[in-house]
Amino acid sequence: MRLAGMLATRSTCSRLQVGAVVASPDMREIFAVGYNGGPVGGFNDCLSEEPGRCGHAHAEDNACNFAPARVPKIMLVTHFPCPACCVRIVNKLGFEKVYYQQVYRDLAGLEILENAGITVAQLEPCIEG
Numbered sequence: 001m002r003l004a005g006m007l008a009t010r011s012t013c014s015r016l017q018v019g020a021v022v023a024s025p026d027m028r029e030i031f032a033v034g035y036n037g038g039p040v041g042g043f044n045d046c047l048s049e050e051p052g053r054c055g056h057a058h059a060e061d062n063a064c065n066f067a068p069a070r071v072p073k074i075m076l077v078t079h080f081p082c083p084a085c086c087v088r089i090v091n092k093l094g095f096e097k098v099y100y101q102q103v104y105r106d107l108a109g110l111e112i113l114e115n116a117g118i119t120v121a122q123l124e125p126c127i128e129g
């Protein structure tokens, strides 16, 4: 979870900085990491200050790009995933658990994850120091 927090600081989004880690269920192996940002080799700054229109791909989405499908895995993310990312997590097949630290906007995606049999748990943010 500390790693997810570190990744979030790499984000150039002015609205929200999110970090995500995809790991094996025993957390011994890290499959993929992500933070919200622009396209590979492309723009870094937000395209718009309007909520939801900044043009940045979400951390969970970026992490899913490099995560193996159909392999048992978990996700650790600094903010609860939006509904679109929840669908992405479900469709990646093999996610067993999603750990998150903070609620962002709402928990609309919770049902999507739970209906797919994915356990969702909130972790206390780790103390920075």
Ligand SMILES: [Zn+2]
Pocket (backbone or CB within 6 Å): 012, 013, 014, 015, 016, 045, 046, 047, 054, 055, 056
């Ligand atoms: Zn942004």
Ligand SMILES: [Zn+2]
Pocket (backbone or CB within 6 Å): 058, 060, 061, 081, 082, 083, 084, 085, 086
């Ligand atoms: Zn999202």
